[in-house]
Each structure stands twice: as C-alpha cells, then as structure tokens.
Amino acid sequence: LQEVIEFLKRRGPDATNHLQYRGISFVHTLLSMTGKLTIQPFIDGENDLVAFFNGEIYNYLDFGDYDSDGECIIPLYREHGDAFVPMLDGEFALALFDFANDKMIVSTDIFSTKPLWMAIENGDFALGSYESSILRLGFENPIQIEANTTIIFSISELKELERRPFWTFDLNQHKTDFDDWDTAFENAIRKRTSGIKHGIFIGLSSGYDSGAIACELNR
DSSP: OTTTTTTHHHHOOSEEEEEEETTEEEEEEEOOOBSSOOOSOEEETTTTEEEEEEEEETTGGGSOOOSSGGGGHHHHHHHHGGGGGGGOOEEEEEEEEEGGGTEEEEEEOTTOSSOOEEEEETTEEEEESOHHHHHHTTOSOOEEOOTTEEEEEETTTTEEEEEEESOOOOOSOOOSSSHHHHHHHHHHHHHHHTTBSSOOOOOOOSSHHHHHHHHHHHO
C-alpha cells in the first residue's frame, strides 16, 4: 500500500484510510481544507452506498448542516439519484458506488481541476487521482477521464452504461455589460477562501489576472 500511494500521500498528508467493502479496496489520502477533519470514504451501510472524492465542494451547506463538504454526496444521491452531480459547485473528482443497484458513478468537474484516472483490465478496475498509483497496482493502460464528464458503470460487468457532460454551457451572448461578471468574480474568490483552515498564498505574475485576484482578496 505504501508503494502504491507514495506520490498520492503528498496530495493528502493529513490522514490515510484503507477500507475493504464488498470486495473492493478503497484507499483515501486526506488534505483537510475546510470544516472538520473527516475520514473518507463515506459509507451508508443501510443503503449499501460508498462514496469518496478529491477536491472541494463549495456549496455543501446549501444542502444541510454538514461538518465537512463531502458529507453531502450520499444524501444528495439518495434524494436526487444520478441528477445530484450537477448540483455540486466545486472542484472535484468523485466516485459513488450504489451496490444495491449495481451502479458506479464517476465524475470530473467542469475543467477537470482535480484529475481522475481509471483502468479496466482483465475483469478488474482501478480509480485514482494519479496514474502512478494505478500503474503500481499492475494495470498497464490507465486513461484520464475527460473534463466535464460523468460516467455511469455497472459494477458487476464493469460496463459503461451512460456518459454525459457534468455541465452544459450556453455560449450565446446574453450580456451587454460586465456587472454580472464582476459579481461572479467576487463570489468565485469568496467561496474559495471562506472557512479555510490554512493561510492564503498567491504567486503574482504582475499581470491583470493575478492582480485582480490580489485586489479582491484584500477587499
């Protein structure tokens, strides 16, 4: 295990958890950024559900009084089914296993800010944030799941059942001023810095983009 997660451990240095469930080995390395330090994966034994993710979900408090962001994933799935994924506002790669219905849902965020690799070979499968972890498990041809992609698999057959975009963009021009853009920019900075447990560092390139971020942080 230590060899498999050698590089992954640097991504999640705060805690490592290894769980066997339904014949599948779940390993999660945690970097706790907001809320209470919460060990993953999340398990709902009554409904035979397991979920884990890498990243941040910014709007998790919209769904309930949770101690950490990932705790909203399984309750949202129970309430909304497959449609829960686009409800999440964040930067993440996630996987949810519904053993009762023989279904595995994997998803990247809009821009694949958090990587997600997968391999299905010889009746076995692996998911991971790093290609190196999957290669060290003995798989030969991992592929990186594309940005803005949600895929539903059959767990028993490892067969892809459905593939859909996480988010569908409207690229038509509807605005004539920058007011809404300014508001969206302010909210983008606020939601990424509210409640964080660590200091903020910004590396300035002296350009307008990084300067605007620094100005908004100061504001």
